[in-house]
Amino acid sequence: MAIRADIELDAGAKTFATGLLIELIAALRRIRPGDLMAVIGSDRTVGTELEAWCRFTRNSLVEVTVEEARYRWVIRCGEVQAEADGEAQTEAQRSLGSRLWLYTNFDCNLRCDYCCVRSSPKAPRRPLGADRVQRIAREATALRVGEIFVTGGEPFLLGDIGDILTACAAAAPTTVLTNGMLFVRRRLEILRSLPRDRVTLQISLDSPTPERHDHHRGAGTWAKAWKGIERAQAEGFRVRLAATVATDAEAAEFRQFLDSRKITEQDRVIRRIALRGFATQGVALARVDLVPEITITADGVYWHPVGAEDSDLLVTRDIFPLADAFAAARRAWERERAHAHRLATIFNCA
Numbered sequence: 001m002a003i004r005a006d007i008e009l010d011a012g013a014k015t016f017a018t019g020l021l022i023e024l025i026a027a028l029r030r031i032r033p034g035d036l037m038a039v040i041g042s043d044r045t046v047g048t049e050l051e052a053w054c055r056f057t058r059n060s061l062v063e064v065t066v067e068e069a070r071y072r073w074v075i076r077c078g079e080v081q082a083e084a085d086g087e088a089q090t091e092a093q094r095s096l097g098s099r100l101w102l103y104t105n106f107d108c109n110l111r112c113d114y115c116c117v118r119s120s121p122k123a124p125r126r127p128l129g130a131d132r133v134q135r136i137a138r139e140a141t142a143l144r145v146g147e148i149f150v151t152g153g154e155p156f157l158l159g160d161i162g163d164i165l166t167a168c169a170a171a172a173p174t175t176v177l178t179n180g181m182l183f184v185r186r187r188l189e190i191l192r193s194l195p196r197d198r199v200t201l202q203i204s205l206d207s208p209t210p211e212r213h214d215h216h217r218g219a220g221t222w223a224k225a226w227k228g229i230e231r232a233q234a235e236g237f238r239v240r241l242a243a244t245v246a247t248d249a250e251a252a253e254f255r256q257f258l259d260s261r262k263i264t265e266q267d268r269v270i271r272r273i274a275l276r277g278f279a280t281q282g283v284a285l286a287r288v289d290l291v292p293e294i295t296i297t298a299d300g301v302y303w304h305p306v307g308a309e310d311s312d313l314l315v316t317r318d319i320f321p322l323a324d325a326f327a328a329a330r331r332a333w334e335r336e337r338a339h340a341h342r343l344a345t346i347f348n349c350a
């Protein structure tokens with residue numbers, strides 16, 4: 001589904017050389033930072049011009065679609081604002097490859113309306129598999145990966161999630177992202193078998209009370225997630241609470257809730273909904289906005305976990321050798337940075 005834009009600009013057959021630039025500037029004056037503008041046109045070469053223009057003007061080209069020879073380029077006006085809690089700065093300081101993300105399956109027991117990778121009970125399982133994860137873990141050790149993040153869909157749907165997490169934890173401290181709703185019977189036994197000193201659980205909870213969480217994630221899910229949080233804590237695991245929110249007010253409300261529960265800064269994550277996957281509103285993100293965090297799925301290596309099935313964030317289809325995949329991500333990152341540096345030089349006035 002194409003991203004909905006705040007304004008649509010029909011460029012017809014125009015290019016930058018034949019009047020499009022003037023229309024773009026006029027349109028930008030009518031929208032606010034963060035708003036989205038769709039440019040629709042029939043000349044494919046406009047895409048290259050728009051991409052370059054976006055880089056110069058610090059806007060972002062966030063989506064390109066084509067239907068019946070009509071192109072639709074969606075531009076986000078202005079840069080993404082850094083998170084108030086300094087998370088964005090922390091990310092910028094992290095070295096590429098220090099964090100490694102693994103998408104283990106993509107299917108999920110829930111269908112959240114903002115899921116950035118379209119996971120759901122109907123999503124076909126795309127398993128990374130214990131054998132591949134074991135090889136990734138071995139090679140990650142040699143590459144000095146400092147932290148591994150394991151996400152699903154819902155990883156605890158997998159019968160071999162115990163083997164997967166044990167392999168990861170042997171290579172580096174590991175965080176598993178889960179909705180926390182499946183810790184019963186055999187899955188509870190799997191949880192109990194994991195090393196507490198190497199495995200952290202990051203459990204999603206979007207609001208202090210059920211209404212908003214259940215609205216996005218399904219009726220009754222807040223109560224089940226809360227039970228999962230308590231169970232994991234009772235089993236002696238470190239639990240990090242992760243909220244996905246739509247506004248600053250929601251973030252502030254959740255922060256207050258965490259303060260009242262004495263949850264430390266290290267054990268909380270609050271992030272905005274990203275306009276990817278199922279989401280119909282949220283922050284539109286382009287590759288250039290995201291500090292890369294190497295992300296491996298059954299389909300290849302991606303730039304960042306927030307778009308781990310989107311072609312604009314694909315780095316390479318080849319996972320192995322892992323060193324080559326890391327090198328490809330590093331080259332892509334260097335290209336982005338070199339571009340930013342070139343712009344700085346071009347605009348140097350003396």
Ligand code: SF4
Nearest residue numbers: 108110112115119153
């Ligand atoms: S956001 Fe998480 S819990 Fe919700 S559908 Fe996606 S993977 Fe499942």
